[in-house]
Amino acid sequence: MTNSDEFLLAASEILGPKGLTRDTAAMAPWLTDWRGRFTGRALALASPADTGEVSQLVQLCAQHCVPIVPQGGNSGMSGGATPDENGNAVLLSLRRMNAIRELDTGDMTATCEAGVILQTLQEAAADERLRFPLTLGGKGSATIGGLISTNAGGTQVLRHGSMRAQVLGLEAVMPDGAVFDALTPLKKDNRGFDLKQLLIGSEGTLGIVTAATLRLLPEIGERTVCWAGCETIAQARDLLVHCERELGDLMEGFEVMPAHSLAAVLDHLPDARNPLGTKHPWNALIEWVVPRSAETGLAAKVEAVLESALDAGLLTDAAIAANETQADSFWLLRDTIAPAERAIGPAMQHDISVPPAQMARFIEDAVPQVEARFPGTTAVAFGHLGDGNVHFHVLAPKGAAAGLWERTEGKTISMFVHDLVTRWHGSISAEHGIGQMKRDELARLGDPVALALMRRVKNALDPQGLFNPGKLVPVAPGAGSD
Amino acid sequence: MTNSDEFLLAASEILGPKGLTRDTAAMAPWLTDWRGRFTGRALALASPADTGEVSQLVQLCAQHCVPIVPQGGNSGMSGGATPDENGNAVLLSLRRMNAIRELDTGDMTATCEAGVILQTLQEAAADERLRFPLTLGGKGSATIGGLISTNAGGTQVLRHGSMRAQVLGLEAVMPDGAVFDALTPLKKDNRGFDLKQLLIGSEGTLGIVTAATLRLLPEIGERTVCWAGCETIAQARDLLVHCERELGDLMEGFEVMPAHSLAAVLDHLPDARNPLGTKHPWNALIEWVVPRSAETGLAAKVEAVLESALDAGLLTDAAIAANETQADSFWLLRDTIAPAERAIGPAMQHDISVPPAQMARFIEDAVPQVEARFPGTTAVAFGHLGDGNVHFHVLAPKGAAAGLWERTEGKTISMFVHDLVTRWHGSISAEHGIGQMKRDELARLGDPVALALMRRVKNALDPQGLFNPGKLVPVAPGAGSD
Numbered sequence: 010m011t012n013s014d015e016f017l018l019a020a021s022e023i024l025g026p027k028g029l030t031r032d033t034a035a036m037a038p039w040l041t042d043w044r045g046r047f048t049g050r051a052l053a054l055a056s057p058a059d060t061g062e063v064s065q066l067v068q069l070c071a072q073h074c075v076p077i078v079p080q081g082g083n084s085g086m087s088g089g090a091t092p093d094e095n096g097n098a099v100l101l102s103l104r105r106m107n108a109i110r111e112l113d114t115g116d117m118t119a120t121c122e123a124g125v126i127l128q129t130l131q132e133a134a135a136d137e138r139l140r141f142p143l144t145l146g147g148k149g150s151a152t153i154g155g156l157i158s159t160n161a162g163g164t165q166v167l168r169h170g171s172m173r174a175q176v177l178g179l180e181a182v183m184p185d186g187a188v189f190d191a192l193t194p195l196k197k198d199n200r201g202f203d204l205k206q207l208l209i210g211s212e213g214t215l216g217i218v219t220a221a222t223l224r225l226l227p228e229i230g231e232r233t234v235c236w237a238g239c240e241t242i243a244q245a246r247d248l249l250v251h252c253e254r255e256l257g258d259l260m261e262g263f264e265v266m267p268a269h270s271l272a273a274v275l276d277h278l279p280d281a282r283n284p285l286g287t288k289h290p291w292n293a294l295i296e297w298v299v300p301r302s303a304e305t306g307l308a309a310k311v312e313a314v315l316e317s318a319l320d321a322g323l324l325t326d327a328a329i330a331a332n333e334t335q336a337d338s339f340w341l342l343r344d345t346i347a348p349a350e351r352a353i354g355p356a357m358q359h360d361i362s363v364p365p366a367q368m369a370r371f372i373e374d375a376v377p378q379v380e381a382r383f384p385g386t387t388a389v390a391f392g393h394l395g396d397g398n399v400h401f402h403v404l405a406p407k408g409a410a411a412g413l414w415e416r417t418e419g420k421t422i423s424m425f426v427h428d429l430v431t432r433w434h435g436s437i438s439a440e441h442g443i444g445q446m447k448r449d450e451l452a453r454l455g456d457p458v459a460l461a462l463m464r465r466v467k468n469a470l471d472p473q474g475l476f477n478p479g480k481l482v483p484v485a486p487g488a489g490s491d
Numbered sequence: 492m493t494n495s496d497e498f499l500l501a502a503s504e505i506l507g508p509k510g511l512t513r514d515t516a517a518m519a520p521w522l523t524d525w526r527g528r529f530t531g532r533a534l535a536l537a538s539p540a541d542t543g544e545v546s547q548l549v550q551l552c553a554q555h556c557v558p559i560v561p562q563g564g565n566s567g568m569s570g571g572a573t574p575d576e577n578g579n580a581v582l583l584s585l586r587r588m589n590a591i592r593e594l595d596t597g598d599m600t601a602t603c604e605a606g607v608i609l610q611t612l613q614e615a616a617a618d619e620r621l622r623f624p625l626t627l628g629g630k631g632s633a634t635i636g637g638l639i640s641t642n643a644g645g646t647q648v649l650r651h652g653s654m655r656a657q658v659l660g661l662e663a664v665m666p667d668g669a670v671f672d673a674l675t676p677l678k679k680d681n682r683g684f685d686l687k688q689l690l691i692g693s694e695g696t697l698g699i700v701t702a703a704t705l706r707l708l709p710e711i712g713e714r715t716v717c718w719a720g721c722e723t724i725a726q727a728r729d730l731l732v733h734c735e736r737e738l739g740d741l742m743e744g745f746e747v748m749p750a751h752s753l754a755a756v757l758d759h760l761p762d763a764r765n766p767l768g769t770k771h772p773w774n775a776l777i778e779w780v781v782p783r784s785a786e787t788g789l790a791a792k793v794e795a796v797l798e799s800a801l802d803a804g805l806l807t808d809a810a811i812a813a814n815e816t817q818a819d820s821f822w823l824l825r826d827t828i829a830p831a832e833r834a835i836g837p838a839m840q841h842d843i844s845v846p847p848a849q850m851a852r853f854i855e856d857a858v859p860q861v862e863a864r865f866p867g868t869t870a871v872a873f874g875h876l877g878d879g880n881v882h883f884h885v886l887a888p889k890g891a892a893a894g895l896w897e898r899t900e901g902k903t904i905s906m907f908v909h910d911l912v913t914r915w916h917g918s919i920s921a922e923h924g925i926g927q928m929k930r931d932e933l934a935r936l937g938d939p940v941a942l943a944l945m946r947r948v949k950n951a952l953d954p955q956g957l958f959n960p961g962k963l964v965p966v967a968p969g970a971g972s973d
Contacts, residue, residue, distance in 0.1 A: 113846075113848065115847075115848035116846055116847050116848040116879075159681065160681050160685070162679055162681075166678070166679065171679060173685070173688075174656075183944070187940045187943070188940065189940050189941060189944065190938060190940070191938070191941065193846070193916065194846045194847065194848075195844050195845070195846060195847075195879060195917065195918055195921075196648070196844065196847060196878045196879050196880070197648065197653060197844045197875075197878050197879065197880045197918070197921040197922050198920070198921060199641065199642050199644075199692055199918070199921060199922055199923065199924050199925070200918055200920050200925065200933055200937060200941075201692075201693075201925055201933060201941070201942075201945050201963055201964070201965075202689060202692065202693050202697070202944075202945050202948055202963075203642070203655070203692055204941060204944050204945070204948075206655075206685060206688030206689065206691075207684060207685070207689050207948075209688075210681055210683075210684065210685055211683075211684050215684070227735070227736055250597070253709075257709065258740065258741075258782050259740075300739060300740050362677050362678065362680060363677070364595075364598055364675070364676045364677060365597075365598050365676065365677075366595065366597035366676075397598075397676075397677060397679065434675065434677075435677065436677055436679070436680040436681070436682055437682065438681045438682050439677075439679040439680060439681060440679050440681055441681065442681045443681070443682065443683055451683060455682060455683070456672060456673070458665070458670065458671050458672070459671060459673065459682075459683070459686060460683075461669070462671065462684075462686055463683050463684050463686070465951045465952065466684060466686075466689075466948065466951060466952075468951065469947045469948060469951030470944070470947065470948075481683055482683070483683075
């Protein structure tokens with residue numbers, strides 16, 4: 010028997026017939042990332058039933074030097090869960106581990122296995138009149154394990170923080186198979202290095218998250234959603250600051266989109282309409298929320314804030330959603346930007362942050378620079394202005410060949426955008442992680458001290474380099490690309 | 492010249508006359524921790540003026556194998572900043588590096604050097620109508636660097652989180668002298684491992700924090716402080732849950748103290764009085780805060796919450812502070828527990844957390860157990876019930892010899908308390924860190940997988956073991972104590 014036959018035999022003994030497959034059709038959907046940017050191959054698809062099986066499989070992989078690529082809902086944005094083309098790695102799906110082990114209404118925590126889908130957790134919390142305060146477009150497929158491994162963001166970070174802020178405790182299998190059990194609802198714990206923080210956002214390169222204890226909040230009492238039209242992005246930023254000062258404790262989201270994005274969405278959704286009727290260069294979508302038992306009257310407060318903003322010249326026009334249906338329709342416009350753009354043609358997408366106070370100036374500087382340097386392109390920035398994070402998309406010139414354009418000019422454009430962001434002291438990955446897509450850009454632009462530390466931590470915890478190889482950790486200079 | 496003479500000569504060249512001393516009188520105050528529990532010796536006291544000098548000194552120490560013990564305000568609770576008795580370490584004070592490099596009112600951030608004193612930052616923020624949302628008793632001496640290195644807590648963690656939650660960016664000098672520069676006001680940044688999280692709470696064993704970018708909040712508009720009397724700690728816990736559900740978003744602190752602690756404080760402060768007049772087995776101190784521009788009327792809301800709590804049998808009596816003076820007098824009672832107890836006699840102090848929902852049952856279980864097992868002692872639990880964290884003090888029997896008692900019976904008591912906490916799935920250090928005081932208890936009770944990971948991370952980042960040796964990192968089994 011070859012090494013790989015021996016390995017597969019032993020793996021099937023650990024995982025049973027439901028837990029291991031080499032069937033091409035069964036594996037195929039999980040070997041390409043959902044954006045279709047990366048496709049890889051795998052020795053097998055492993056779907057362990059519990060943490061013990063993960064641990065045994067990891068030990069077996071260590072013995073046989075088999076790399077492991079962990080995967081949740083396969084909805085990541087940076088190719089972090091797609092294996093490479095060698096075909097020597099096991100693709101480790103956490104989707105079978107989908108139990109909510111405990112939902113503690115007293116401590117307001119949920120202990121979930123890695124494969125629990127975000128929407129499932131949201132619904133389970135709602136059944137107990139609680140809520141999980143993180144959401145994003147892919148909530149129907151994104152898993153808790155994936156959200157933690159990538160420190161996912163979304164549209165409520167402004168008030169509640171990203172995934173890191175929701176994690177109280179963590180369980181993970183380390184590269185030697187040891188189970189790091191730090192599942193706990195403790196709010197305060199200063200017993201040495203906070204190792205779970207190192208695992209959060211490490212994209213499966215240091216440990217495989219198998220479960221987590223997450224904080225929950227009381228359910229929402231009332232929400233008010235408003236749409237505002239602004240003349241400039243600088244005005245939208247001033248509006249944000251005004252709203253933060255006046256009613257910031259209740260503000261849950263502040264998203265912006267330029268006229269171009271709204272037009273694309275309205276073309277894409279035949280039944281949708283512009284909330285303001287008239288066209289504005291910039292649009293802001295703002296949501297305020299009060300917890301359940303707090304007093305009512307939120308809409309009146311929001312109205313007062315918007316009126317004072319109008320008086321101060323911070324917006325041109327604004328509409329408050331009259332009911333939940335209208336509120337949902339406002340959010341649908343926001344959530345449809347990505348598919349509406351994809352329908353137009355190829356685009357290079359960048360998930361960037363700069364110091365929040367400088368975002369308006371950055372956009373005003375970057376958009377014309379990119380469009381001048383790459384004639385025919387359209388640069389569009391939209392998203393989480395409240396977090397100092399926008400999705401900066403550069404749409405291809407009309408008629409550009411999809412696929413080819415991204416690999417050639419697109420790559421140059423991305424480097425140009427990342428250079429700009431770096432000059433503005435920003436981040437080339439605000440919320441999507443590094444994966445395989447941005448690994449070399451991180452190596453090119455990252456602080457050498459930080460990069461060297463990352464490599465050292467990686468080598469210390471995964472000396473064989475078997476956990477999600479080729480992702481996140483920048484290769485040392487001179488070591489070549491793998 | 493001996494190695495140490497050579498080292499001192501080179502160090503004085505780097506640091507200049509203001510930056511290095513071996514004067515016994517100048518060094519003495521910094522060689523004993525403020526509680527007087529630990530005293531050490533040092534080769535010299537280094538006080539660098541800037542990050543560059545820290546980096547040069549660290550490189551020099553690496554060359555000469557000289558250990559470094561970083562120190563801020565020397566107000567830590569676990570002896571983490573006190574050198575050992577060998578006298579071969581440099582005591583590295585960050586107190587000279589006390590500049591607020593930038594206070595950005597747009598991004599609401601402050602970039603502070605490690606030696607900035609907490610109260611100084613609070614006052615600088617207030618000057619700009621902002622606030623820094625962390626405070627604690629030692630605010631007049633505790634430094635930003637020390638607060639970060641120990642992930643300090645305090646009385647506002649309930650709403651704002653501990654020090655970790657305030658840190659956006661960090662600058663640190665690593666054991667090879669490299670400057671890890673991650674100073675940034677970015678709210679979102681997923682560029683690989685979040686190394687700053689590893690440094691926060693690592694007590695100077697992995698890196699020396701030299702500066703940080705901290706988040707600020709708008710100043711307070713109005714606060715309402717209330718004192719409630721409860722029959723049992725379980726009732727106080729139910730009151731907490733009620734307040735969280737009804738007005739949780741505005742609740743900033745929820746502290747408890749038993750009748751014994753209040754009596755000790757009233758004995759200790761001749762002018763103080765019991766806010767309720769009558770004695771209750773338990774007292775709760777609750778603070779609510781609204782941001783500046785929010786509507787007023789907080790006191791009325793708090794009154795409604797307290798009335799419904801009274802109706803539900805969750806408290807016996809309650810008083811709302813009529814003005815700021817009275818609010819301060821309520822807090823003074825809370826803040827005087829520690830000195831009032833010290834005036835009574837020796838005590839073993841434990842800073843523990845358990846799952847918040849179980850804290851009442853833990854106290855009901857632990858207090859009689861400890862008092863029965865150690866006749867003559869009095870067990871007292873007080874503090875941050877809202878965080879599931881209390882200070883669990885065991886007062887010596889009357890007439891116990893201070894010093895001797897702590898070293899003999901006291902040590903047995905602490906092990907007993909820590910065993911209890913561990914059985915309740917709690918933490919033996921909720922907010923005070925490990926330092927030298929709890930290092931061996933962490934080694935005894937910590938999860939072996941976590942301990943092994945800590946050692947591996949320590950060895951990877953500080954292979955010479957020169958950064959704060961003997962603190963925090965549990966010694967491997969069989970390696971002996973150092």
